[in-house]
Amino acid sequence: MDDFERLRGRLFGIAYRMLGTATDAEEILQDAWVRWQGVDHATVRDHDAYLAKVVTNLSMKELTSARVLRETYLGEWLPEPVLTGRAEFDALGPLEVVAERESVSFALLLLLERLTPAERAAYVLHEAFAYGYREVAELIGTSEANARQLASRAGKRIAAGSRREQPVDRAGWQKLVERFLAAARLGEIEELEQLLAEDVVSTADGGGKVIAARNAIAGRDRVARYLIGTLQHFGAGIEAQLAEANGRPALVAVGPAGVVAICFVEAGPDGVSDLRVVMNPDKLAFAASQLSRIGRLPDLGW
Template sequence: MDDFERLRGRLFGIAYRMTGTATDAEEVLQDAWLRWQDVDRTTVRDPDAYLAKVVTNLAIKQLTSARARRETYVGEWLPEPVLTGRAEFDALGPLEVVAERESVSFALLLLLERLTPAERAAYVLHEAFAYGYREVAELIGTSEANARQLGSRASKKLAAEAPHEQPVDRAGWRKLVERFIAAARLGEIEQLEKLLAEDVVSRADSGGKVTAARNVLIGRNRVARYLAGAIQRFGGGIEAYLAEANGGPALVAAGPDGVVAICFIGIGPDGVTDVQFVMNPEKLTFATAQVSRIGGPSDLSW
């Protein structure tokens, strides 16, 4: 097997954690593959390190460019979700332990946006892929001392936002979310409010391409009314399925033509704490392709 194909899963994992979108990660891998075709393989002593370096630096370049584009993005920007938890959804590889799931969690990907591209690279390579700082330095083209400093700064920024997530009680999550969906579909605002934390936050990423709130909504009453209206609009053959995305439970809305929304619902002691809707069609093409590999959305449920 060609070294690139052997390493494809790992390389995609680096690019995805670096850019926050599967679309950008695929573009990075395509560019890396083209470079791999042109290189004299006899001069490459360590294909694993060589390809990791190429992908990392292409991802840094892609992220820098993407952030410039996001300045004109319509509404809230959220990462692009990837379905996980099944052999058919192999883009990120098996997420068998808590640390592996955390490294691709939606919450962490959001927090990684607060880092500089160099800090993000150092953090991802060291924490998610266990590269030593000497190796990190070689991969991103800096000194070991600077790589260590970048990683330290990144860890401190993330720690300040308490990114460590507790394991999700999936049975409890499912029960609460099913009640949440039922109340929203029936427009029972009071019942829905009882399921929400007082300071619940809702974000929706539509890219201006579909109808959705363009600003962050905060507070039980505002969020309840918005969610009731949003979920009731999913009609005409659109069904909701409980599935796994980015290593955690998610709500996937899909119809005959594919996925139309993926929703991450955070739960705390007082109920639902945050609701993150990804609705931009361009950010759902990867998930739709994943669903097509298992025969259709009706096979999503876990």
Template sequence: MDDFERLRGRLFGIAYRMLGTATDAEEIVQDAWLRWQEVDRSKVRDADAYLAKVVTNLALKQLTSARVRRETYVGEWLPEPVLTGRAEFEALGPLEVVAERESVSFALLLLLERLTPAERAAYVLHEAFGYSYRDVAELIGTTEANARQLGSRAGKRIAAEPRRDRPVDRAGWRNLVERFLAAARLGEIEELEQLLAADVMSTADGGGKVIAARKVLVGRERVARYLIGTLEHFGAGIEARLAEANGSPALVAVGPDGVVAVCFIDLGPDGVTDLRFVLNPDKLAFAATQLSRIEGLPDLDW
């Protein structure tokens, strides 16, 4: 197998964790492939290091420009979801241990947005891919001491952020989410409120392309009324299925024209703490392509 194809999954994984956008990660991997075709292979001593450096530098450049674009983004910005948990969904590689799942979790990707590009690169390369700080320094073009400082600073900033979710018990998650969906569909607002934490937060990313709340909604009554109202107006013909995305359980909503939403639901001791709806069609394109590799959606359940 060609070195590039052998490393394609790792290269996509680096770019995706750096950017939080699967479509941009794909473009970066394609750009890296074009550069690989032009390079004199006899002068490349370590294909792994060479390609990782190319992708890291492309991602750093892309991340800098992406942050400028996000300043004018319509409404709340969320990462692009990537379906996981099936052989057909191999973009991120196997997520066999907790640390691998955490490295692509929606919660972590959102926290990574608060880091500088250099901090994010150092953290991703060291924590998610196990590169030594000496190798990180080579990949991002700095000294080992500075790479270590960047990684340490990133780790401390992430550790300092409060986490509202708890480790997922999939059976418990499924039970609560099924009750949650039933209450929302039937308009049973009191039942729905009982399943929500008092400080529950709902974030929707429509990107100005579809109707969605442009600000974070907080509080069980406000969130419950929003959810019920949304389903009443837009829920006809939409089927929600349990799936795995970014290494965690999620809901994939499918309509007549394909995927219309991916929703991540975080649970705390008092019920649902966070709802994150990816609704922007551009951000659902990658997941839709993944789904096209299987026949329909019926076997996504875990």
């Protein structure tokens, strides 16, 4: 097997964690493959390190450009979801332990947006892929001391803005979400409010391509009314299916035209605390291509 194909999962994982978008990560891999084809492989001492360096540096460059575009993005920006949890959905490789799942969670990807490209690269390489600081320095082109400092600064910034995600009791999550969906569909606002935490926040990413709230909505009453209105407007012909995306349980909403939304529902002791809904069709294309490999939505079940 060619070294590039052998490393594809790791390379995609680096690019995706760096950029937060699967389609951009795929483009990075295409560029890296072209560069790999133009190199005399016999002159490359460490193929794995060379390819990781190419992908990391292409991602850092792309991230700098992407941030300029995100400043003019219509509405809230969310990462691009990737389906996980099945052998057919192997883009990110196995996510077998909590740390691996957390490294691709929406919560972390959003926190990574606060970092500089160099900080993000150092953090991703060290924390998600266990590269030593000397290796990180070589991959991003800096000194070992600076690589250590970048990763440390990134870790502190992430810790300051994060709350550790708890392991999900999937059976309990499923029961809660089923009650949540039923109440929203039936317009039972009091029942729905009882399932929401007082400080619940709902964030939707439509990218100006579909109707979605431009700003995050906070508070039990406001979120409940927004959800009921949204489901009444879009609910006809839409099927919501339990799935796993980015290492966490999620809902995939599918209509006659295909995937229309992927929703991450985070729950705590007081009920649903966070809703993150990706509706921008451009950001659903990768997940839709993953779904096409198994043919039909019901196969998504856990």
